[in-house]
Amino acid sequence: xxxxxxxxxxxxxxxxxxxxxxxxxxxxxxxxxxxxxxxxxxxxxxxxxxxxxxxxxxxxxxxxxxxxxxxxxxxxxxxxxxxxxxxxxxxxxxxxxxxxxxxxxxxxxxxxxxxxxxxxxxxxxxxxxxxxxxxxxxxxxxxxxxxxxxxxxxx
Numbered sequence: 134x135x136x137x138x139x140x141x142x143x144x145x146x147x148x149x150x151x152x153x154x155x156x157x158x159x160x161x162x163x164x165x166x167x168x169x170x171x172x173x174x175x176x177x178x179x180x181x182x183x184x185x186x187x188x189x190x191x192x193x194x195x196x197x198x199x200x201x202x203x204x205x206x207x208x209x210x211x212x213x214x215x216x217x218x219x220x221x222x223x224x225x226x227x228x229x230x231x232x233x234x235x236x237x238x239x240x241x242x243x244x245x246x247x248x249x250x251x252x253x254x255x256x257x258x259x260x261x262x263x264x265x266x267x268x269x270x271x272x273x274x275x276x277x278x279x280x281x282x283x284x285x286x287x288x
Contacts, residue, residue: 136177139204141197142170165192170201177208184209186216190223195269202226220265221258 137143144167148154154161156171163171169192176184190198199222205214206226218224225244232240232247232254240251247254 135208136174139177139201139208140170140174141201141204142167142174145171166194166197169193170197173201181212183213183215186214186218188217188219190218190220195222198222219261221262224258 137145145152145154148161156163169189173186173189190201193201198220202223216223216227218227221244224230227244229241230244230247231238232251234253240247240254242250248258249255
């Protein structure tokens with residue numbers, strides 16, 4: 134249950150057979166975010182000394198991602214985490230960021246240091262944040278439109 138809590142994966146208790154529910158083609162379908170959180174919980178159960186994460190929160194909404202990342206920070210203690218990430222919010226939590234250009238490390242340090250000293254890194258992060266803001270605005274507009282009465286769509 135601790136691993137499920139850290140991964141914000143408590144939804145498994147609502148599945149027909151809880152943790153024993155079959156998932157996938159023949160079982161219950163899970164969203165991308167649910168699959169990511171369940172995979173993270175499974176990894177945490179083993180209490181690894183080294184944890185490899187590859188865009189672990191890419192399918193999560195920003196609020197859930199923030200909870201999962203905060204939970205991970207508290208729960209991992211001395212675990213060494215190697216994370217591949219593209220979201221600035223995930224990158225900002227790292228103790229050391231390796232910035233690659235065509236597969237070669239061209240800079241490393243804390244996120245704040247790289248933002249201040251590496252123009253290419255800053256440009257990449259700012260472009261991602263701009264794209265993310267545009268996607269969030271589109272999603273909010275779509276959600277607002279979906280909540281209008283059907284009659285409003287024909288006016």
